[in-house]
Amino acid sequence: xxxxxxxxxxxxxxxxxxxxGLPWLSEHFxxxxxxxxxxxxxxxxxxxxxxxxxxxxxxxxxxxxxxxxYTQPAEAIAEAEAVAVGGGNTYxxxxxxxxxxxxxxxxxxxxxxMPYAGWSAGSNIAxxxxxxxxxxxxxQPRSFNALNVVPFQLNxxxxxxxxxxxxxxxxxxxxxxxxxxxxxxxxxxxxxxTALKVQGQHMQLLxxxxxxxxADNTRRTLKAGSTIxxxx
Amino acid sequence: xxxxxxxxxxxxxxxxxxxxGLPWLSEHFxxxxxxxxxxxxxxxxxxxxxxxxxxxxxxxxxxxxxxxxYTQPAEAIAEAEAVAVGGGNTYxxxxxxxxxxxxxxxxxxxxxxMPYAGWSAGSNIAxxxxxxxxxxxxxQPRSFNALNVVPFQLNxxxxxxxxxxxxxxxxxxxxxxxxxxxxxxxxxxxxxxTALKVQGQHMQLLxxxxxxxxADNTRRTLKAGSTIxxxx
Numbered sequence: 351x352x353x354x355x356x357x358x359x360x361x362x363x364x365x366x367x368x369x370x371g372l373p374w375l376s377e378h379f380x381x382x383x384x385x386x387x388x389x390x391x392x393x394x395x396x397x398x399x400x401x402x403x404x405x406x407x408x409x410x411x412x413x414x415x416x417x418x419x420y421t422q423p424a425e426a427i428a429e430a431e432a433v434a435v436g437g438g439n440t441y442x443x444x445x446x447x448x449x450x451x452x453x454x455x456x457x458x459x460x461x462x463x464m465p466y467a468g469w470s471a472g473s474n475i476a477x478x479x480x481x482x483x484x485x486x487x488x489x490q491p492r493s494f495n496a497l498n499v500v501p502f503q504l505n506x507x508x509x510x511x512x513x514x515x516x517x518x519x520x521x522x523x524x525x526x527x528x529x530x531x532x533x534x535x536x537x538x539x540x541x542x543x544t545a546l547k548v549q550g551q552h553m554q555l556l557x558x559x560x561x562x563x564x565a566d567n568t569r570r571t572l573k574a575g576s577t578i579x580x581x582x
Numbered sequence: 583x584x585x586x587x588x589x590x591x592x593x594x595x596x597x598x599x600x601x602x603g604l605p606w607l608s609e610h611f612x613x614x615x616x617x618x619x620x621x622x623x624x625x626x627x628x629x630x631x632x633x634x635x636x637x638x639x640x641x642x643x644x645x646x647x648x649x650x651x652y653t654q655p656a657e658a659i660a661e662a663e664a665v666a667v668g669g670g671n672t673y674x675x676x677x678x679x680x681x682x683x684x685x686x687x688x689x690x691x692x693x694x695x696m697p698y699a700g701w702s703a704g705s706n707i708a709x710x711x712x713x714x715x716x717x718x719x720x721x722q723p724r725s726f727n728a729l730n731v732v733p734f735q736l737n738x739x740x741x742x743x744x745x746x747x748x749x750x751x752x753x754x755x756x757x758x759x760x761x762x763x764x765x766x767x768x769x770x771x772x773x774x775x776t777a778l779k780v781q782g783q784h785m786q787l788l789x790x791x792x793x794x795x796x797a798d799n800t801r802r803t804l805k806a807g808s809t810i811x812x813x814x
């Protein structure tokens with residue numbers, strides 16, 4: 351039974367790293383040792399990134415090790431009690447999962463029920479593909495196909511706000527473009543400070559802000575706190 | 583001798599389509615008939631998109647035909663007097679240029695001196711790759727490699743502004759990630775209402791706003807109106 355916590359971001363109104371998600375992460379990991387995958391981090395080392403996560407989760411007495419400490423990343427995932435994947439650049443994350451042969455084993459472990467938590471890029475990869483990421487394509491992954499452990503695309507950091515004077519596409523316009531290309535795959539947009547909790551065939555929107563879902567050329571609101579299992 | 587006009591966007595403070603760029607486009611195309619490539623358009627038809635451009639350029643007595651009117655797109659490019667490529671989704675644009683076998687012939691014609699104008703996505707593809715686009719990867723192109731008719735990456739719609747409360751990466755952070763992955767290729771960010779004019783080995787920043795260049799792990803300002811040929 352899949353067991354996923356997919357957070358929009360590492361920070362919300364509380365600026366401390368992962369602070370707003372600590373209660374969720376604590377319940378989600380429930381005493382398990384966590385293998386952290388920092389591959390989405392680009393401008394800081396894997397060690398530095400892992401240190402930030404270790405420090406944050408230590409407050410909940412959750413032990414964290416970084417995948418870079420293992421010579422065989424895929425084996426580390428195969429044997430992990432739980433996995434967390436942090437944010438950063440989604441293309442770099444997916445590229446590195448492919449290059450290290452980690453994607454398939456991570457998918458299998460999630461399908462077997464190993465707890466998985468992700469935020470930002472780490473949430474993006476839970477869908478069928480990374481085709482609704484907001485990130486810059488700094489590196490070309492072998493494929494845009496991702497874990498596909500939920501049947502919808504994710505759009506973390508969802509917002510309708512635009513910087514003043516900006517003439518580029520709005521987020522909704524970008525997702526509308528996606529719907530033209532792929533009308534069969536819903537896109538769930540989750541706002542800062544919110545998360546999707548998926549347990550088997552049950553899904554709830556955690557946090558205090560509504561989410562959005564784009565499907566069938568229609569935009570609908572997902573009520574904060576509501577059960578939204580029918581999108582699974 | 584290459585002859586390029588690379589605009590940030592189709593709209594600036596004047597909300598009419600292409601209005602702020604009409605003087606530049608008029609001089610750039612200098613009476614030539616223009617072949618328009620609307621492949622970046624996703625949420626409107628190629629015909630509708632071409633109609634908008636025809637209407638805008640008619641004010642300068644520039645004749646425009648859409649590439650969709652030709653059965654052989656690559657041949658249309660081979661025989662064109664000038665080419666304009668509009669904005670929209672950069673991935674869809676590059677994907678379609680590959681699928682129609684148009685990319686190589688477009689590159690050759692630009693190298694031979696055929697006037698080329700692009701805005702937004704149409705500017706993005708002038709660089710070595712699309713790895714600094716802001717767009718959503720709604721479709722996977724065969725490769726991220728693009729026209730490579732200028733030796734730097736482009737970032738149209740450049741801004742430092744962020745919507746309030748947003749916790750995703752800023753534009754500068756995203757480009758900083760690119761520099762970690764590829765430290766040898768400069769990135770030129772051009773703001774709304776500005777453009778790069780490239781003639782052979784000469785390049786000028788048009789418009790009233792400064793641009794930015796990211797190179798050697800340093801961000802520098804490009805003065806509005808200045809000659810910046812050393813980045814070629």
